[in-house]
Amino acid sequence: MTEFTKTLELKLVAPNAHKRQKLRETREAYQNALHDAFDAGCTTQTEANDVVVNYDLSGYAKNALKKYVPQLTTTDNAGELHDDHPVRFTNEGLRLDHKPENAIEWYVKIPHHEDYHLWMPAQPNPEQRDWLEALNAGDAEMGESRLFERDGTWFIHVTATRDVEDGSEASAEERTPIGVDIGEASLVTVCHRDDHSSPTAPELWADEGKTVRRLRKTYFTATRRLQTRGSERIAESFGDDLWNQIDDVFHRVTREVVEYAESVENPVLVLDDLTYIRESMDYGEYMNRRLHGWGFAKLHAQIRYKAVEKGIPVETVTPRNTSKECHACGEVGHRPRQATFKCSNDACWVGEYQADVNGAVNIADRYLSGESRSREHPNDDDSAEDGARLTAPQDSQADAEVQ
Numbered sequence: 001m002t003e004f005t006k007t008l009e010l011k012l013v014a015p016n017a018h019k020r021q022k023l024r025e026t027r028e029a030y031q032n033a034l035h036d037a038f039d040a041g042c043t044t045q046t047e048a049n050d051v052v053v054n055y056d057l058s059g060y061a062k063n064a065l066k067k068y069v070p071q072l073t074t075t076d077n078a079g080e081l082h083d084d085h086p087v088r089f090t091n092e093g094l095r096l097d098h099k100p101e102n103a104i105e106w107y108v109k110i111p112h113h114e115d116y117h118l119w120m121p122a123q124p125n126p127e128q129r130d131w132l133e134a135l136n137a138g139d140a141e142m143g144e145s146r147l148f149e150r151d152g153t154w155f156i157h158v159t160a161t162r163d164v165e166d167g168s169e170a171s172a173e174e175r176t177p178i179g180v181d182i183g184e185a186s187l188v189t190v191c192h193r194d195d196h197s198s199p200t201a202p203e204l205w206a207d208e209g210k211t212v213r214r215l216r217k218t219y220f221t222a223t224r225r226l227q228t229r230g231s232e233r234i235a236e237s238f239g240d241d242l243w244n245q246i247d248d249v250f251h252r253v254t255r256e257v258v259e260y261a262e263s264v265e266n267p268v269l270v271l272d273d274l275t276y277i278r279e280s281m282d283y284g285e286y287m288n289r290r291l292h293g294w295g296f297a298k299l300h301a302q303i304r305y306k307a308v309e310k311g312i313p314v315e316t317v318t319p320r321n322t323s324k325e326c327h328a329c330g331e332v333g334h335r336p337r338q339a340t341f342k343c344s345n346d347a348c349w350v351g352e353y354q355a356d357v358n359g360a361v362n363i364a365d366r367y368l369s370g371e372s373r374s375r376e377h378p379n380d381d382d383s384a385e386d387g388a389r390l391t392a393p394q395d396s397q398a399d400a401e402v403q
């Protein structure tokens with residue numbers, strides 16, 4: 001078991017004049033308290049407390065100062081204080097909230113003073129999405145956070161810690177790739193090849209796909225109805241509740257995906273490269289929201305952090321043609337029905353195959369072919385069509401309502 005700590009960065013998105021004013025007030029009070037306690041030469045928490053207690057700051061900032069000032073005066077031997085110290089808050093000072101239905105998905109609660117705090121939309125570093133999911137689920141521990149302004153933009157840095165199991169020393173070639181297909185009909189499908197190279201033990205989370213579609217549809221129809229009635233607040237809490245239910249489904253499924261991987265010797269989980277999907281497609285605002293809505297990024301991030309926790313590596317591959325090619329012969333086939341893949345090669349034994357399983361095997365095979373480490377076709381249009389299967393026909397009604 002190894003303990004990992006990371007600093008997560010969140011950019012506060014366009015705070016309005018009122019909130020910017022509050023942030024500046026917090027910073028000013030903090031700087032004044034820091035300077036006073038430093039100039040007074042406080043070397044203990046008690047001494048620092050006597051100074052900072054007089055300031056209009058939250059307990060989280062005061063407690064952080066009580067720890068920080070003695071550090072500066074005793075161990076660091078700082079000669080003079082600069083004016084650009086970030087505002088520190090002790091752990092649990094900050095709160096995170098995730099609202100996948102909103103254009104800006106993440107929110108942070110920033111302590112202002114004793115009884116007052118600010119909820120603000122925040123944009124995380126996309127590379128750190130897995131850590132945010134872990135924090136949000138309580139699977140990583142939140143440490144100290146720091147608030148600061150850089151070139152007119154406000155940022156929050158949060159330290160997060162989690163325990164990670166040490167993985168096996170198996171080389172990339174010795175690993176068994178498990179393809180993970182995220183889709184519409186089946187929320188997630190996993191499959192891998194056995195010692196004889198035959199696809200084996202496919203697992204589909206199809207009921208969960210139905211549940212998520214139903215919840216999402218309820219969200220779109222019911223909240224719109226509530227909004228037209230002017231019940232904005234009811235709509236919001238009702239919406240939050242539905243998205244929490246979706247998140248619960250996601251957490252259960254991603255946990256089961258990792259359990260599947262644990263049952264395979266020297267596994268590596270192989271996922272579609274989400275960055276690649278995003279970069280190569282001009283979805284526009286609406287499709288981006290759909291993509292978020294379906295929770296691709298969320299499922300990815302949850303699988304990632306849960307796999308890493310268990311010492312299981314995760315690789316990504318370019319999603320080009322993974323849903324269109326036959327896993328046996330490589331020929332491009334078609335889908336007579338949503339869940340069926342039909343190979344167009346007469347000489348191929350496959351004929352008809354479960355479409356999501358076919359996709360999962362193809363994703364696993366991309367790892368073996370070495371595509372996981374390269375991006376050979378950055379402008380390949382096929383990936384756009386692959387991604388387009390996110391818009392399955394059964395959801396067209398809900399879609400129309402979003403538009």
Ligand SMILES: [Zn+2]
Pocket residue numbers: 326327328329330331343344345348349350351
């Ligand atoms: Zn075939």
